[in-house]
Structure formats: C-alpha cells, structure tokens
Amino acid sequence: MQLIEIKAIKKNFGSKKKLATVIRGVDLFIDRGETLGIVGESGCGKTTLGRMVAGLIKPTSGEMIFDGHDILQKSHREQARGRIQMVFQNPVQSLNRQLSVGDQVAEPFRLLGGLGKSLAFERARLALDRVELEDKYFDRKPSQMSGGQLQRVALARALASKPDLIVLDEPTASLDKTIHAIIISLLLDVQQEFGVSYLFITHDLTLVRSISQRVAVMYLGRIVELATADELFKNPLHPYTRALLSAAPTFGKQIHRERITLKGETPSAKAIPFGCSLQDRCPLVHDRCRSEVPRLVEVNQGHQVECFAVNPGV
Secondary structure, three states: OEEEEEEEEEEEEOOOOOOEEEEEEEEEEEEOOOEEEEEOOOOOOHHHHHHHHOOOOOOOEEEEEEOOEEOOOHHHHHHHOOOEEEEOOOHHHHOOOOOOHHHHHHHHHHHOOOOOHHHHHHHHHHHHHHOOOOHHHOOOOHHHOOHHHHHHHHHHHHHOOOOOEEEEEOOOOOOOHHHHHHHHHHHHHHHHHHOOEEEEEOOOHHHHHHHOOEEEEEEOOEEEEEEEHHHHHHOOOOHHHHHHHHOOOOOOOOOOOOOOOOOOOOOOOOOOOOOOOOOOOOOOOOHHHHHOOOOOEEEEOOEEEOOOOOOOOO
C-alpha cells in the first residue's frame, strides 16, 4: 500500500539568467514499511529530492501525495507534520551543541506530542534506550559523544514523533566502517518494530542493495532506472546504471562485470542538453536521443528504464 507518491516534481535554483534545474520531473512512490534506495553520483539531486520529501525545501512544481493528500498544498501541509522526518549525514550539524542529548530528544515529544517536561523526559529516555544508548548518555552534550552515538541520537529524535517515513541522507557516510553494520542493523530493527518507511539516500552501492527493497538510479535530476534491488544489480539496463554498477565491488557468486567508463564529464545543471541528458557520454547514443526526451517506461514487471536504446518503440 502506497504511503507517498511523488508526481512530476521539479526544483529550480537561481535566477532566470542563471537557472539550474536540479530536479527535472521525478515520479516515484514509497510503500508502507518499504525502503526505497536512491543512488547516483554527487550532484545528481538525490539530497535535494530527499529534502523536498522531508518538507525542508519547497519544490518549484509537482505534487506530493502523502496518505491521500497533496501536502504541497497549504490546506494539507499539516497532514505531514511530524509524520515525515529526516536523518542527516552529519548528525553534529542537526544537533544543538549547547543542549544535552536528553533535552534534544525530549523536544519533539513536547512540541509535537504536547507532553509536559517530566513525561517528555521519560519518553526521551525510552527512545534513547530503543536506539541502544544507555541512560548515562542522557545528560551528555554532543561534543562528549562519538559519531555513531550521535547518529543514534538523531534517529531517536526522528522516532519521537512516530513518523511514517524517515528520509535517511547518507546516514553512515561520516562514520567509521566498523559502525556501519551496527547502524544498519538498528535501522532494520526499528523498521520491523514500527513499520516505518525509509527513503535511503546513499552513494554506497553495496549498502543500498542490502537494505532496500527497490532502488532508483538518479542522473542529473532524473530517475533513469528503477527496479527491485535484486533485479537492478543482476540486470542493469540503462547505460549509466551499467557504468555505475560496474564500479561496485562484487561478492560471492555475483557475476563479474567489466568496468565501464563513460566518456567526458557530467554536464552542469545549468547546461543540460535537450533530449537525453546522457547523450554526450553514452556509447548507445543515436539521433533520437538528441531530439526527444525519453520517458521512464516499464520494460519488465516493476523494472522501469528511461532510455531509447532499451525502449526503441516508445
């Protein structure tokens, strides 16, 4: 059952003379209890998309249907208040260095839950315990804790409002590799217990495969391929996806892939060519790629690709 559906979302930055279209008509949905992974190189727009879903950035145009209501409309904006949360790559930037961890986890219980200070503190202690932080951390300041501990604090804060959806923006990128498995295991446990959905943004292809049911690949502000995690990694179809996955480490019985290197550099968001945005780098380019904009089309059940070479009849 769908929790949120994004329709034709766009986001522009800058003035008319120096306009950068960072998100260029994205369509996707997330089911209840599902993890949807978003991958792509730096600058592809995945963090901007996540911030729009979390309500931190207003889209230029499009719709965002959450639990049956377009929450981009002013009359329905309150519908998502507290029900969509975000956990950032660097937890230090999202926490107040002057306040104790307990105060910061208790805050959403007071503001969104309407609880008094005493009861909010009690709930905050339970929330910290749920993310496996002992009571001794309650009165500590962020500067007295490690990166992995702070990411757990950020997750505890996000869970305080009992959200239906959490946007996770590179939640393990700033952490030591030894902490990755602990945080991912915690996220999976929380999801199983509370039924929360995740929008999981990352550049780590191995990680996204292990945690996501479906994965969307972004390039220059568009979804160029979307499939179940297993299908995408076993049968990548878009030229960009194939190049991206060819650089990922393989394990066990996975098929060895020859490294694919695309020519040239990724264009600026201010100078994206008309037609397919990969046209100047793609080994499969032909005239149609320069004269028409490809659409994301289903080629197999649940497997969508935006490419004329893959979908010549579209």
